[in-house]
Amino acid sequence: MIKLWEGKREKLNFFTAVAFLLPNMVGFLCFTAGPVLLSLYMSFTNWSLKPSVELQWVGLRNYVDLFGDKDFWFYLYNTFYFMIGIPFAVAGSLFLANLLVDSMYLRNNKLRVSLAVLTLVVGFVTCTFLFASGRKDLSLILGVFYIGAASGVFWGSVSYRTMLYVPSFASGVATIILWQQVFNPYHGLANNLLGSFLDMVGIEASLPVWLQSTQNMLGFLPLPKNFSSGGFGLGAREAIMIMGFWMGIGGNNMIMYIASIASIPQSYYEAADIDGANSVAKFFHITVPSVAPTTFFIAIMSTIGGLQGGFQFAKIMTNGGPAGTTTTLAYYIYTAGFEELKLGYASAVAWALFTIVFALTLVNWKYGNRRMEAA
Amino acid sequence: MKYFLLGVLALLSVLYIVAKATAPAKAIGDKIPLVWTTDPNPERVPQVDAFNKMFPDCHLSIDPDNSGVMKVVVQSSANMGPDIIGQVTVGGSYETYNDAGILWDVTEEAKKMGFGPDTLPAEIADLVMLPVLTEAGTVEKRQFVYPCNVYHKYIIYNKNLFDQYNVPYPSQDLTWEEYLDLAKRLTIYGESKEIPKVFGGMGITADEVIWGKGGAFLNESGTRCTLDSKEAIEAMVFVHSLYHKHQVEPTPAVKAGVTLQGGWGGNINWLGQGKLGMLWGARWMLVQLRRFNLEQEKAKAEWIRNNPDAEQYEGPEVLRLGACLVPRFKDAKRYNGYGARSAGINKMGKNREKALNFLQYLASKEYSDLINLGADSKPGNKDYISIEQFRHPDFQGEDEVHQVAIDAIPYSRRRRSSMFVPSPVIERHFAKVKDKIISSAQLSPEDIAGLMKDATATINLEIARNIKRNPKARKAYDALRKQGAEAISIKLEDM
Numbered sequence: 001m002i003k004l005w006e007g008k009r010e011k012l013n014f015f016t017a018v019a020f021l022l023p024n025m026v027g028f029l030c031f032t033a034g035p036v037l038l039s040l041y042m043s044f045t046n047w048s049l050k051p052s053v054e055l056q057w058v059g060l061r062n063y064v065d066l067f068g069d070k071d072f073w074f075y076l077y078n079t080f081y082f083m084i085g086i087p088f089a090v091a092g093s094l095f096l097a098n099l100l101v102d103s104m105y106l107r108n109n110k111l112r113v114s115l116a117v118l119t120l121v122v123g124f125v126t127c128t129f130l131f132a133s134g135r136k137d138l139s140l141i142l143g144v145f146y147i148g149a150a151s152g153v154f155w156g157s158v159s160y161r162t163m164l165y166v167p168s169f170a171s172g173v174a175t176i177i178l179w180q181q182v183f184n185p186y187h188g189l190a191n192n193l194l195g196s197f198l199d200m201v202g203i204e205a206s207l208p209v210w211l212q213s214t215q216n217m218l219g220f221l222p223l224p225k226n227f228s229s230g231g232f233g234l235g236a237r238e239a240i241m242i243m244g245f246w247m248g249i250g251g252n253n254m255i256m257y258i259a260s261i262a263s264i265p266q267s268y269y270e271a272a273d274i275d276g277a278n279s280v281a282k283f284f285h286i287t288v289p290s291v292a293p294t295t296f297f298i299a300i301m302s303t304i305g306g307l308q309g310g311f312q313f314a315k316i317m318t319n320g321g322p323a324g325t326t327t328t329l330a331y332y333i334y335t336a337g338f339e340e341l342k343l344g345y346a347s348a349v350a351w352a353l354f355t356i357v358f359a360l361t362l363v364n365w366k367y368g369n370r371r372m373e374a375a
Numbered sequence: 376m377k378y379f380l381l382g383v384l385a386l387l388s389v390l391y392i393v394a395k396a397t398a399p400a401k402a403i404g405d406k407i408p409l410v411w412t413t414d415p416n417p418e419r420v421p422q423v424d425a426f427n428k429m430f431p432d433c434h435l436s437i438d439p440d441n442s443g444v445m446k447v448v449v450q451s452s453a454n455m456g457p458d459i460i461g462q463v464t465v466g467g468s469y470e471t472y473n474d475a476g477i478l479w480d481v482t483e484e485a486k487k488m489g490f491g492p493d494t495l496p497a498e499i500a501d502l503v504m505l506p507v508l509t510e511a512g513t514v515e516k517r518q519f520v521y522p523c524n525v526y527h528k529y530i531i532y533n534k535n536l537f538d539q540y541n542v543p544y545p546s547q548d549l550t551w552e553e554y555l556d557l558a559k560r561l562t563i564y565g566e567s568k569e570i571p572k573v574f575g576g577m578g579i580t581a582d583e584v585i586w587g588k589g590g591a592f593l594n595e596s597g598t599r600c601t602l603d604s605k606e607a608i609e610a611m612v613f614v615h616s617l618y619h620k621h622q623v624e625p626t627p628a629v630k631a632g633v634t635l636q637g638g639w640g641g642n643i644n645w646l647g648q649g650k651l652g653m654l655w656g657a658r659w660m661l662v663q664l665r666r667f668n669l670e671q672e673k674a675k676a677e678w679i680r681n682n683p684d685a686e687q688y689e690g691p692e693v694l695r696l697g698a699c700l701v702p703r704f705k706d707a708k709r710y711n712g713y714g715a716r717s718a719g720i721n722k723m724g725k726n727r728e729k730a731l732n733f734l735q736y737l738a739s740k741e742y743s744d745l746i747n748l749g750a751d752s753k754p755g756n757k758d759y760i761s762i763e764q765f766r767h768p769d770f771q772g773e774d775e776v777h778q779v780a781i782d783a784i785p786y787s788r789r790r791r792s793s794m795f796v797p798s799p800v801i802e803r804h805f806a807k808v809k810d811k812i813i814s815s816a817q818l819s820p821e822d823i824a825g826l827m828k829d830a831t832a833t834i835n836l837e838i839a840r841n842i843k844r845n846p847k848a849r850k851a852y853d854a855l856r857k858q859g860a861e862a863i864s865i866k867l868e869d870m
Contacts, residue, residue, distance in 0.1 A: 016377055020377070020380070046844065046845075049448055049449075049452075049474075049475055050474040050475060050476070052474060052476070052845070052847045052848070053845050053847070054846070054847075058844075065840075070833070184631050184632060185628045185631060185632055186567075186569060186570055186628075186629075186631070186632030187632060209626075209628040209814075211631075212626065212627045212628040212631065212813075212814060213628075213814055214810070214811065214814050214815065225825070225829065226829065228807065228810075228811060230811075230814060230815050321806065321807075321810050322627075322810040322811075322813070322814050323807045323810035323811045323814065324807050324810075335799075335803065338445050339799045339803075340797050340799055340800050340803075341471065341474065341475075341797065
């Protein structure tokens, strides 16, 4: 039998430790484990906030309804659709981390300051000229570019890491409002740039209306009618994916990759140099396999996050529309539970989502882990 | 470490005691506290003051942070809710609160205290009533709320714009043909070929079109969704044409483009600034439009002061408003939507008898005068709905807007609700159809019919399921059937 303490002092220490842990444990049991188990039980009932509905055990009825619920499949499809962006965001994070892992810091103070000032001056002149000639968007973008370049020259790669990490700690609501303006179909930055690009290459095409459109990149697929596909094109889903990509690329994933790349022994790269490997070869044959455990971790976390995500965007940015195209399962759980008061059904949707998350994590674990070990 | 943590705990305890001891006490003495969950509109201050003056034994205060429907339901279910539940909307939270069983049935008290449905204009008396299943097994309408204010939808237009572009004012018997003609003539494009510099009209809602065509969302007893009817489908085909063929109603994409262009910030501002000809709205819009009037009068006075020798006034124009009823289809009846922000009493509230005073106050002259002067739509009590009572001494030239607010009452109509399907469910499915209609110019009438039929089938399935699965809903359904209600569209035996 395990002895938890020996002697009076250890006994006192044990109970002191328990006393300190107790608030957390009680909180966890009451507000996390308890509700989770309760929701599992409730998913087999007709739980409703309406007192006219007496609580009854309904067995698998909610799950049967769920399989016949066209909206559930549509919102599940939306959820997976948004996850298409995840591999790109992860690859982008790795690419950025690889660029920013070295300090890139000029040791000569005089040269550093002079170069930074010169960059700012050139930037100011260029942007003023562009602004005066009516290219306001381009001048704005170049302005940001020059300020970024000047701060990079002055502070080194740390400034880029900080800048890229900003979306992770910036207020979600504020960034969403900002992106709403970016995707404004007539005056937003997205369409101004896209329009300029199309003009440049001589293509005449109507610009997307982004958040107000049901078009999507998989709009050519023969999907069920209720999937609200407005045909092939860029629409609300793509707008949210681009925003998610922007938020994800320089966030925690990049930081984890930087830490991971920094721990790769330098001797690997030196050996590759001797063998005449170029930068691309070193990246694919040394960096990528060496950070495989990190990639594996990020892949699992991103999959889980992706399946549970979308609530914030749907609630603030689009209200789940247009025509439900930005409603994810997380948002559906909220509307079913707290707007339509069907808490039992919402619990069933939540557990269905959990099952999908769990199954995908297992698949990831089984096959991803094997590849990681091979690497 | 443990001594440090204990020290922190002791310090926090001392600070808590100090904070508690020095917190200012609520100076309400032995008055009975009443809490009203509502929005923090500045108008609430005089409304609360007037109540406290009228009922000196009560102390009313507002709680703007807990007025969300779910918060009220959860807090009230736990016996922690407010005394007066504000922001109750018919066709929305009214049914939800009633379903949650937290509203007090005040039918008998209302009769005695003078705030029953008979105090409302006859056309909207039904507004405060909800069908409930009685113990005797019949379905009866009972009163749970009284309106804080009532609105009727109509059109407010900018006369300056009509004059500027030589377009005649809308007639009082406006038809859709006339509306389309006026809206098209007033839609003026400038440099941009995509976004007009002046919009002819804005704010059309599908409800009026559906009713105008003879359709409805639900049948009278709420046992069937009827959005798949020929009339409702025709109406939505017409709505589609308003956005895409006639282009007299801007899509959200176009509106978004305008919003950023100079930061106008909303339909009412657009009307006030002369960028919009006709706006579908209600009397409450005056709250915002009066600000334009004040600013523009000031600018006019300044111009005259700066140009003492000018023979003719050439300065900025002062907003002149006109109003008319919403359009009707040729040879068809006109309908305009109406609604209310109401208040009810928490059944579990400690001071619910005293809270009745508040509903009585909502029907009083004191409260109605505040609503009338502030132009916060109209009071519920018909005794205080008149053009004389609507007039504000500081704002002349609003008579047309006041008059149409009264003229609209006989054409009142609102969405029916059902005991068998929550209104948010109907709205969710209908919103999807609307979104598709607005976002897709290519939809054919057959596509629209398909969308409407799908939405209807889903809502009808929900109705049938609820009746089949909920014994109380089944009882209500059986009672309604005995009272002559139409059967649901799906046979319960087949489910």
